[in-house]
Amino acid sequence: MRLYDYGLSTLEQYGLTAKTTSRIRGALLCHTEEGLLVLKEFSGSEKKLLKQQELLLSIQEKGGSVDSYLANKEGSLISRDKDNIPYTLQRWYDGKECDTKSREDIQRGVRTLAGLHKIMKLPLAEEYMGRSLEEEYLRHNQELRKIRKFIRKKGASCPFEKEFSSSVEWFLKRGEEALAMLKASSYKLLQKEVRGEGWICHGEYNQHNILMTRGKTAVTNFGHWSYDVQMVDLYRFMRKILEKYNWDLSLAKEMLFTYHQERQISPEEWENLRIRFTYPDKYWKLANYYYSHNKAWISEKNNEKLRALISQKEMWKTFTEQCFLQYPF
Numbered sequence: 001m002r003l004y005d006y007g008l009s010t011l012e013q014y015g016l017t018a019k020t021t022s023r024i025r026g027a028l029l030c031h032t033e034e035g036l037l038v039l040k041e042f043s044g045s046e047k048k049l050l051k052q053q054e055l056l057l058s059i060q061e062k063g064g065s066v067d068s069y070l071a072n073k074e075g076s077l078i079s080r081d082k083d084n085i086p087y088t089l090q091r092w093y094d095g096k097e098c099d100t101k102s103r104e105d106i107q108r109g110v111r112t113l114a115g116l117h118k119i120m121k122l123p124l125a126e127e128y129m130g131r132s133l134e135e136e137y138l139r140h141n142q143e144l145r146k147i148r149k150f151i152r153k154k155g156a157s158c159p160f161e162k163e164f165s166s167s168v169e170w171f172l173k174r175g176e177e178a179l180a181m182l183k184a185s186s187y188k189l190l191q192k193e194v195r196g197e198g199w200i201c202h203g204e205y206n207q208h209n210i211l212m213t214r215g216k217t218a219v220t221n222f223g224h225w226s227y228d229v230q231m232v233d234l235y236r237f238m239r240k241i242l243e244k245y246n247w248d249l250s251l252a253k254e255m256l257f258t259y260h261q262e263r264q265i266s267p268e269e270w271e272n273l274r275i276r277f278t279y280p281d282k283y284w285k286l287a288n289y290y291y292s293h294n295k296a297w298i299s300e301k302n303n304e305k306l307r308a309l310i311s312q313k314e315m316w317k318t319f320t321e322q323c324f325l326q327y328p329f
């Protein structure tokens with residue numbers, strides 16, 4: 001029964017009924033008396049959810065369009081069905097996802113992010129402070145060395161292992177360079193600003209979480225939010241786009257200019273962006289996935305991703321060196 005109900009019965013706890021429903025990514029879209037709402041199974045921390053709602057309501061009050069939660073008749077953000085499965089209900093928007101093939105959509109997504117970053121702040125709750133980038137880079141570099149040692153010891157036998165073995169020194173060198181740059185940078189000053197001002201990151205700002213509606217842009221899925229240097233959102237969004245555009249320098253500069261016009265990037269943030277683009281994030285991610293999963297079978301898709309990264313490595317290195325030469329442009 002649960003497969004077909006998908007928590008729909010919990011709408012009674014809100015005094016609502018669904019006129020029509022349809023499935024969207026990981027949720028049920030409901031047309032109700034309250035408008036368009038999304039019903040989703042909940043698996044996180046209720047304490048963090050309450051803090052997230054505080055953030056979303058704060059953004060709404062300042063004019064942002066986000067997927068805030070509805071409280072049920074008992075005043076709770078979580079409702080349980082007859083099987084005791086928890087669900088949440090959120091406001092939704094009738095729009096299309098940001099099209100990464102459209103430069104206009106990309107720029108709109110960047111402008112929206114900059115606008116959000118100006119208003120995304122709350123008094124600091126230390127338990128939701130983002131992880132230290134220095135510790136992250138140090139750990140990732142250690143993991144790359146560990147995987148290199150593992151493959152050397154057993155012998156590279158499959159295409160992925162061979163491609164990794166022949167490329168790891170180059171990428172590890174970039175990782176070490178990025179860590180050294182970070183240690184010499186103003187990163188600790190940026191972290192201090194985050195703590196002092198309560199600046200918040202979305203945590204998963206990508207094309208799927210940007211909805212283009214008539215006259216406005218809505219942002220959804222804040223479940224990975226944290227207090228952190230906001231450049232992490234801009235970096236991740238830019239990186240995903242630029243990988244699709246073969247590290248197009250002109251597009252990158254357009255994105256940076258659009259963001260800077262809406263919310264000025266400080267010299268320290270500019271430096272932080274340059275460091276983030278220097279670190280081989282995706283290479284580490286693929287290697288880590290290989291090491292922590294079934295090594296007897298590696299998907300051809302991951303082989304292709306690794307080959308694509310290796311083929312783009314000089315293009316990516318040149319991009320990083322040229323894009324951030326001069327502050328701001």
